[in-house]
Amino acid sequence: MIADRKDDHVRFAAEQQRHLGGYNQFDDVSFVHHALAGIDRSDVSLATRFGGIEWQVPLYINAMTGGSAKTGAVNRDLAIAARETGVPIATGSMSAYFADESVAGTFSVMRRENPDGFIMANVNANASVEKARRAIGLLRADALQIHLNSIQETVMPEGDRSFSSWGPQVEKIAAGVDVPVIVKEVGFGLSRETVLRLQEMGVRAADVAGRGGTNFARIENDRRDHADYSYLNGWGQSAPACLLDAQGAGIPVLASGGVRNPLDVARGLALGAAAAGVSGQFLKTVLDGGVPALISQISAWLDQLEALMTALGAPTPADLTRCDVLIHGDLRAFCADRGIE
């Protein structure tokens, strides 16, 4: 049952990538062009540091899958691409492993293929501290992601209907594991209010995982016989909206949800993110073109991000926050409504 769901998610998410419209709210963010701002490529470093974590690059493969034979093979391919390009990577939710230990290999394959890489385990906010520790142990994980996905659960016929324990449980997990905890959404975004609560709970970073890319309301609607919740297909806030909303919240933020190209990565970093995460688009690449296609895509993105930082005059990812950006369209209206200066 869980294995079928994991296969469905991969299939529907890859299909969705083929039909994504061109625009998303990253397009409402533009850099002001300063023709004399450029620096030398040799002075640019992609290394990033946040919440006690250090990465060589500000780009990571975000949580997706595991729990079935097919998705184990996807995890193997993603892990090889991460190893070859040096990007951090997360597994998908490890609930399937807690339900049936025989699928452990569909997750641990990531560590086997990528012995020295930065790997994040992933659990839901109902997981006990003991389960969170098991997930970390199976992968020898460097960090733990906890996902918050109340809208996905709501639309999922077999989904959770009780959410009140999530906050206290996140706090318990953050206090009870010995790796940094990153809390993420799954494509509906994290509001300022949520990010502030996470900061109080001892969470190391908040991954906004906003609207505009993979859409789990749509995926779960497509899995239902009757798309009863199709009116939720536009729910949530985009990643740029979340990043602007969370400014000054006192906790590192990560940009994900709808990141389509190296410019979106630079836009996310300019809005304050320490790194940008990609799921759906990298999934489509690896399913269509295999490991070589994903390695070449990630390598090109890193090369082009460095090139953009050179032209923008930003020697480090954090320096991108000093670049002048303009906010327009719906994103500007969001800022006005939320009182964001």
Ligand code: FNR
């Ligand atoms: C996901 N995502 C996800 N997130 C999570 O924390 N645990 C999970 O198990 C999954 N599962 C999953 C499966 C598939 C097939 C996809 C494509 C995505 C959500 C993911 O990490 C991310 O937050 C969203 O996909 C938004 O980013 P993109 O896809 O727009 O880059």
